[in-house]
Every structure is written in C-alpha cells, then in structure tokens.
Amino acid sequence: MKCPPFEYHRATSVDDAVAALAAAEDSKILAGGQSLVPVLALRLARPTVLVDVNRIPGLDGLDVRDGVLHAGALVRHAALARQALHPLAAAAAASIGHAAIRSRGTLGGSLAHADPAAELPAVLRACDGAVVVAGPDGTRRVGADALFVGALQTDLAEPEMITGVELGVPDAWGFAEFARRHGDFAVVSVAAARFGDRLRVVVGGVAGVPHLLETSAPSGTGALDEVAGALADDVDPSSDLHGSAGHRRALTRELARRALADVITEPAREPT
Numbered sequence: 001m002k003c004p005p006f007e008y009h010r011a012t013s014v015d016d017a018v019a020a021l022a023a024a025e026d027s028k029i030l031a032g033g034q035s036l037v038p039v040l041a042l043r044l045a046r047p048t049v050l051v052d053v054n055r056i057p058g059l060d061g062l063d064v065r066d067g068v069l070h071a072g073a074l075v076r077h078a079a080l081a082r083q084a085l086h087p088l089a090a091a092a093a094a095s096i097g098h099a100a101i102r103s104r105g106t107l108g109g110s111l112a113h114a115d116p117a118a119e120l121p122a123v124l125r126a127c128d129g130a131v132v133v134a135g136p137d138g139t140r141r142v143g144a145d146a147l148f149v150g151a152l153q154t155d156l157a158e159p160e161m162i163t164g165v166e167l168g169v170p171d172a173w174g175f176a177e178f179a180r181r182h183g184d185f186a187v188v189s190v191a192a193a194r195f196g197d198r199l200r201v202v203v204g205g206v207a208g209v210p211h212l213l214e215t216s217a218p219s220g221t222g223a224l225d226e227v228a229g230a231l232a233d234d235v236d237p238s239s240d241l242h243g244s245a246g247h248r249r250a251l252t253r254e255l256a257r258r259a260l261a262d263v264i265t266e267p268a269r270e271p272t
Contacts, residue, residue: 003040010052014134014163017053022136022159024049029161031074032105034097035113059108059163069167073108073131080107088127088173088193092119095175098183108162111147114154114209117185119177121148122204125212126191129167135160151208170194174259177204178251180242187242188251190231190259199263201227201256206237206248217264224264228256 007024011017021027028036028047031054039045053059059072062083069086080093081102096102096110096119110120111131124131125144133140136159147155156162170193177189189204199217202210213231237248 004043004046006047007049011056017051018134020051029053031109034101034105067169071107071165073162075107077102077105086167086169089123091175092123095119095177107165112162114148114152116151116208117205119189122189122191122202122210125210126193126200126202127167131162132164133160134163148209172263174263176255176258188248188255190255192259192263194263201231203235203252206235211235224260228253231256
C-alpha cells in the first residue's frame with residue numbers, strides 16, 4: 001500500500017523541529033522510519049506533516065560522564081551495537097532486526113515508539129535511565145519508569161521530541177531473548193543490570209510496558225534460580241498468536257537464568 005499524502009518538513013535544529021511539530025494539526029517525527037513507515041503504508045496513521053530530524057546536528061553523539069552513557073537520539077542501532085562504552089546497550093542493539101534495520105533505526109525512535117517487545121526500552125528501564133525531551137515549553141528529563149505508560153504509549157506530548165538518552169553503566173550485566181526467527185521481535189527478552197548491591201531485571205514482551213523487578217544483588221547459583229523464579233512468578237503475561245501466557249512465563253524463567261548468569265555468579269566487572 002502507499003502512504004497517505006503528507007507535507008514534508010526538514011528540520012535544521014531542535015527548535016525548528018519542535019516549532020514544526022507544534023504548528024501542525026497532526027504531525028509525526030521521521031528519523032529512522034523503521035516503525036513509522038510501515039504504519040503509514042498500512043494507513044494506520046495519517047499525519048498531515050512529517051518532520052524529518054535526520055539533519056539536526058549534535059544528536060548522534062556517544063560519551064560516558066560520571067558513570068552514565070549520554071547518547072543522542074539519532075544514534076543508530078548499528079552504532080550502538082558497535083560501541084564499547086555500554087556493553088548491555090550494545091548487546092541489546094545487536095539483537096534488533098536485520099542489518100538494514102539497525103543501520104537506519106534510531107535509539108530515540110525506538111524509545112518513543114515504545115513497543116513492549118522492543119529491546120531498548122527494556123535496557124533503558126534496567127539501567128534506571130532517562131530521556132531528555134524538548135518541547136514548546138523547554139527541555140525536561142523523563143525517567144524510564146515514567147516514560148512508558150502503555151503499549152505504544154509514552155509520557156511525551158504531541159509537539160515534544162526526544163533529543164538525548166541517559167543510561168547508567170552497570171557494574172555487571174546480562175541480556176537474553178527468544179525470537180521465533182532471526183530478526184523478528186522477541187517473544188520475551190530479559191535485560192539485567194547490577195549497580196553495586198542493587199539489581200534491576202527487566203522483562204520485555206510480557207506486558208504493555210517493560211516489567212521491572214528490583215532487588216538486592218545476591219550471589220551464587222542458588223540465588224540465580226531464586227531470582228529467575230521470582231521474576232517468572234512476578235510477570236502476568238497474556239496469550240496471543242506468538243505464544244500462550246504459560247509459554248511466556250517459562251521463557252521468562254529460562255531467559256532470566258541466562259541473563260543473570262554473569263551478573264549473579266561472577267564478581268562485579270567493569271564494562272569493556
């Protein structure tokens with residue numbers, strides 16, 4: 001199918017993008033387009049204006065300051081997968097789709113789309129991260145626990161855009177997911193991050209938002225089974241064409257074991 005008609009605006013700055021979003025009756029941001037374009041092609045969305053943010057300078061940087069990765073919203077999945085500043089984010093980004101998708105899709109776009117099966121929203125919540133948001137009233141910082149409010153729903157207002165992402169760099173980490181085919185969305189994914197004696201484990205694909213279990217960081221193989229079992233008991237998945245609730249619960253337990261293996265049984269390690 002063809003996309004519905006729309007006007008196109010190429011933004012030259014964040015302020016220009018925000019102004020264009022606010023001026024239109026129904027507008028959408030075009031970055032990587034990997035989520036938006038299929039929706040347009042199916043005519044599930046009919047924006048009057050597309051605001052292209054790809055040429056805005058300064059939104060593709062990556063650096064670590066005070067134990068936090070600061071990433072621009074236009075960082076491509078492929079770049080995130082290649083970097084070594086935040087290994088958990090790299091592992092998750094490497095699991096996204098196929099090479100063509102990773103070369104175009106953006107970190108900010110994935111978080112704004114808020115697909116409950118996507119990898120990066122789970123990482124953002126596991127790392128107790130946040131996004132920097134620009135809008136007509138200025139800039140604000142939104143924590144991961146407040147950003148995701150439902151499946152494909154965020155706290156962002158219509159004329160707002162994500163400009164930056166903050167991800168705490170964990171002392172130890174793990175990531176595991178199960179997809180029916182290579183490149184498919186994960187049926188279930190688990191991201192685990194340890195910060196000192198604090199452990200945050202997040203499950204994607206079992207609820208409308210990434211599901212968080214936060215606890216003190218135990219050690220030993222017995223603790224691994226305990227945390228994996230507690231996480232499986234804590235989720236409340238639904239059944240759909242990709243699997244039953246029981247199937248997702250069993251996947252949660254097994255994937256949690258895999259993601260937590262290094263985090264729990266090994267000493268805290270510095271990311272490489």
